Amino acid sequence: MTAAAQFLPAARRSKRMNPARWGLYAFIFITALYFLLPLYVMVVTSLKPMAEIRQGNLLALPMSPSVDAWVKAWTSACTGLTCQGIRIGFFNSVRILVPSVAISILVGSLTGYALSLWRVRGANILFGAMMVVAFIPYQLFIYPLVRVFSFAGLGQSLLTIVIIHTIFGLPTMTLLFRNYFASLPVELFKAARVDGAGFYQIYARIMMPMATPMVVVAVILQTTGIWNDFILGLVFAGRDNLPMTVQLNNIVNSTQGERAYNVDMAATLLTALLPLAVYFGSGRWFVRGIAAGAVKG
Amino acid sequence: MKRTLFASVAIVAAAWASVPVSAEEMKAEVIHWWTSGGEAAAVKVFADQFTKAGGTWIDSAVAGAPNARNAAISRTVAGNPPTAMQLNTGKQFDELVEGDLLADVDVVATEDNWKGVMPAAIVAAATRNGKMYAVPVNIHGQNWLWYNKTVLASVGAAEPKTWNDALAILEKLKVDGKVIPLAFSGQKNWEQNLFNAVMIGVGGAQMWTGILGKRDAALAGSAEFKAVAVTYKKLKDYVDAGAPGRNWNDATNLVIQGKAGMQIMGDWAKGEFVAADKIPDKDYGCTVLSNGSGGYIMGGDVFVFPKAKDPSTTKAQMTLAKLMLTPETQIQFALKKGSIPVRGDVDTSALDACAQKGMRYVADKAQQMPSGDMLAPPALIGALQDAISQYWNTNMSADEFSAKVAAVLKSQE
Amino acid sequence: MRLSLNSRLSAFSALLPALLVMLVVYVGATSWTVWMSLTNSRMLPNNNFVGLRQYEMLLGNDRWITSVHNIVIYGVLLVSLALVVGFLLAVAIDQRVRAEDTIRSIYLYPYSMSFIVTGLVWQWLLNPTLGIQHVLRSWGFEGATFDWIVRPETAIYCLVIAGVWQASGLVMAIMLAGLRGVDEEIWKAARVDGLPKWRVYVSIIVPMMGASFATAAVLLSTGVVRLYDLSVSMTNGGPGIASEVPAKFVMDHLFERANIGLATAAATTMLITVIAVVAPYLYWRARKGGMR
Known part of the structure; x- marks a missing residue:
């Protein structure tokens, strides 16, 4: 961004190449290299047979590329007694993911909304306490939570794991929405109040539609966190609902078994496909000018 | 939003209803x-x-x-x-x-x-x-020495019996300069595993059970323990720059490919040799280094x-x-x-x-050595691991190290 | 603004789940953690009160001291670098570039992968005999040296390299959401005034995006304090104890080393530190003018 990038009305819409735009694309290209290098290593490793990997030429292209490792990772890698690859956990992960993401965002955005725009007594204390717990390694809560849930008669189930994800997502979701709502023009909220809209009406009709980009961020955050969660799913989901990451871990993390790095890489990439699809698909929701549109209403 | 939410609630409810039935x-x-x-x-x-x-x-x-x-x-x-x-x-x-x-x-x-x-x-x-x-x-034998037969033969070395033999071979390999003398995976538990192999191979059974079983802090200050510490640290001269953080199996593969001479690792390393189609006693050899009193960590x-x-x-x-x-x-x-x-x-x-x-090792009562896990609780093993790892990776002296081990032994009840 | 009873009830009902979670889960579990740190619990929780003995042990523990030291270095570097990189990426993408979806996904993808494997890949890349140094030397740059990961004094910076790689994409997304929430009128006004674009960003947009920066900084900081997977898979805390971090200390002692007393003492210490940092900040904010 140089001073030459004068902000002419046309410049924002046209894609004319000038020195500033060359600089821009160079920046994007170089940063993209840094981001893509590990991915490149993973992909080429996944396409090499083990004998070639043992040679240790990390960046070399595969001499005889093969998708065997991908097939094995998806359909036949052993994850214990069952040798059906990581696919067996895929639908469990989806069943955990969808309700967990939806409910945690709903609860988090409502909480953030109540804390930001409504002067509720003790809101600061509640928010502060939530911020503090957001910093605690959540693994510490496992023992006591196992006790709490078995005391409540929930034990291990899909419902339990959804509640668990909602609980652990609450602080960050609240933070995200509280800060976002607080940064919106307060006039919107005041106007709605004057019109006599109630708490939930303002939330559903005005605030959430304006928060679309933030909802996208929340979806990205929660999808990734929940999809990649391993230890909570292991402890709370019950053995019929074990997520895909348990299989991934079983393939990748063996202590004394021989290691097949090509299968490890393929399994990791396969596991990441869903969050990647979410990121890619989130594109059209990142649109500009909602706030302006809403004001003009 | 609303529709997704409803769908998710339905999914949760459906899953909740299908409680597995128990059979007899x-x-x-x-x-x-x-x-x-x-x-x-x-x-x-x-x-x-x-x-x-x-x-x-x-x-x-x-x-x-x-x-x-x-x-x-x-x-x-x-x-x-x-x-x-x-x-x-x-x-x-x-x-x-x-x-x-x-x-x-x-x-x-x-x-x-x-x-x-x-x-x-x-x-x-x-x-x-x-x-x-x-x-x-x-x-699982934990202190096996695995070596590449071709590499050892290239410097005219036979299978080592003691740590002194092994050190002599490592020195030859280093002078020869073609391969990494000792294949090593620099992660804490393998640093400890190597130390254990030296402790039993140089210090013998009494040292082993004295430190881990009796938790004898005075023994940690003895000249014999310091000799163990010195031998252990000497091995650092024979590992390569890429060792820190390496996985154990990658170290094994260096031996398999003839890029390194030998490795200390448990017998699970055999799986890597098998996966690479190598045959024991032909392509690679296996032995346990000992000073004659006790040797096989089980x-x-x-x-x-x-x-x-x-x-x-x-x-x-x-x-x-x-x-x-x-x-x-x-x-x-x-x-x-x-x-x-x-x-x-x-x-x-x-x-x-x-x-x-x-x-054959296990059949001999004198060779049977209980592992660290059998002699000491996880907390003590872990505290020792930190001390060993620090000693291996810094320029801490053998004296400082033995004082540290003595302190660890005293602090754990 | 005075709220009607109805509105107040509604707002309260919305906060009910959060309150419940705070009271039952967090306050309960946190008290349990603090109590455990005063006992000599090993593998299973017990109630043998030993006073502050675990804290004494903790303060005499080299690995804990190193962990605390490391997390400060990592935290400062990661948060500042990820904020800068993430913001620049968001601004770059916001210039109506071609293939925006693809570029955004490239920046974001590292965030989607668990560190169990990507940590290993970074370990390979930074390993002098395998990765970047090896490749540079094989290309003829004989003197090329990049061996931070195997040197105790520099290993922690390698965690920063991988950490920034992973976290910047998320910061970019938050910043982008913030940028796209900026009123179109502001851009129009700036255009009319003939301000150069970079000045609009520096003088107008950045100050307006305080909330986005705060959100990203807090999210990054929680990640810093909880940093665990990366240290495990990339260096396993090594060489030696050179790249150990507090959460790994807690986890290792909680499970592998079966030392709940020491693990919870470490966790309590982390908790107190966080409160000591967060509470004054929140107090200051509250004094400054309440919620808005």
Whole structure:
């Protein structure tokens, strides 16, 4: 961004190449290299047979590329007694993911909304306490939570794991929405109040539609966190609902078994496909000018 | 938003309604950390035997021992235990016994005369208050030396017997300069494993049980212990710059490919040699370095059985315990796992050369050494690990190190 | 603004789940953690009170001291670098570039992968005998040296390299959401005034995006304090104890080392530190003018 990038009305819409735009694309290209290098290593490793990997030429292209490792990772890698690859956990992960993401965002955005725009007594204390717990390694809560849930008669189930994800997502979701709502023009909220809209009406009709980009961020955050969660799913989901990451871990993390790095890489990439699809698909929701549109209403 | 939410609630509700129905047959849910190819094949031996005995094996494999233990113990504490869970042979289940959470297997053990056919140290490690609470299923030698025959021959060296032999060969390889003398994986537990191999190979049995078993802080200050420390640190001259952080199997592969001369690693390393189609005694050799007093560090795995209310579960537990130790199961399991059988009275002709060597070590009472896990609780092993790792990776002197070890031994009760 | 009883009830009902979670889960579990740190619990929780002995042990523990030291270095570097990189990426993408979805996904993808494997890949890349240094030397740059990961004094910076790689994409997404929430009128006004674009960003947009920066900084900081997977898979805390971090200390002692007393003492210390940092900040904010 140089001073030459004068902000002419046309410049924002046209894609004319000038020195500033060359600089821009160079920046994007170089940063993209840094981001893509590990991915490149993973992909080429996944396409090499083990004998070639043992040679240790990390960046070399595969001499005889093969998708065997991908097939094995998806359909036949052993994850214990069952040798059906990581696919067996895929639908469990989806069943955990969808309700967990939806409910945690709903609860988090409502909480953030109540804390930001409504002067509720003790809101600061509640928010502060939530911020503090957001910093605690959540693994510490496992023992006591196992006790709490078995005391409540929930034990291990899909419902339990959804509640668990909602609980652990609450602080960050609240933070995200509280800060976002607080940064919106307060006039919107005041106007709605004057019109006599109630708490939930303002939330559903005005605030959430304006928060679309933030909802996208929340979806990205929660999808990734929940999809990649391993230890909570292991402890709370019950053995019929074990997520895909348990299989991934079983393939990748063996202590004394021989290691097949090509299968490890393929399994990791396969596991990441869903969050990647979410990121890619989130594109059209990142649109500009909602706030302006809403004001003009 | 609304529609998604409704759909999710419906999904949750549907899942909630489908509570599994319990059948009356013999079922065993087993939590273990054997997940990858060879490991999984080994655990399948148990599962198949159990199925043959009329049971249903429900496999709960979780890779990574801490992960598996975490899941198993959380559930046991919450009152929803698995039928059986894997632990390392040693002190890991002390508190489960103290808390009265485990069923003993003494009846089966007596019936099948386990105590007569297993090494005494293994029996002791499975026994609490005079009763056997765990089923040891295998023995993993932890301090094997693996070497590439071609590489050693290239400098005219024969199989080393002692650490002095080994150091001489390492020096030759270093002078020769073609390969990495010692293949090493610089992660804390392997740094400790190497130290253990030196401690027993240089310091002998008394040093081993004195430090880990008796926790004798004075011994840690002795000249003998310092000699161990000095030998250990000397090895650092023979590892390459890429060692820190490396996985153990990558170090093994350096030996396999002739890029390195030798490696100290447990007998699970054999799996890598097998995967690369290498033959023991032809392509690679295996031995245990010793000063003549004691030598073979015996680690391994056990299964324990959380107390159950349901008699059918107890029946499944005792069936499992029994069949895990039949000679047939034992030999099949060892073949797949790369370990050796826990009983000395089985036909070992099917085992490979290195495993047979291991059987001979274990047959000799003087060679049987309990592993660190059997002698000391995890907290102490861990604290020692930190000290060893610091010593290996910094310029700490042998004196400072021995003072540190003495302090660790004193602090742990 | 005075709220009607109805509105107040509604707002309260919306906060009910959060309150419940705070009271039952967090306050309960946190008290349990603090209590455990005063006992000599090993593998299973027990109630043998030993006073502050675990804290004494903790303060005499080299690894804990190193962990604390490391997390400060890592935290400062990661948060500042990820904020800068993430913001620049968001601004770059916001210039109506071609293939925006693809570029955004490239920046974001590292966030989607668990560190169990990507940590290993970074370990390979930074390993002098395998990765970047090896490749540069094989290309003829004989003197090229990049061996931070195997040197105790520099290993922690390698965690920063991988950490920034993973976290910047998320910061970019938050910043982008913030940028796209900027009123179109502001851009129009700036255009009319003939301000150069970079000045609009520096003088107008950045100050307006305080909330986005705060959100990203807090999210990054929680990640810093909880940093665990990366240290495990990339260096396993090594060489030696050179790249150990507090959460790994807690986790290792909680499970592998069966030392709940020491683990919870470490966790409590972390908790107190966080409160000591967060509480004054929140107090200051509250004094400054309440919620808005």
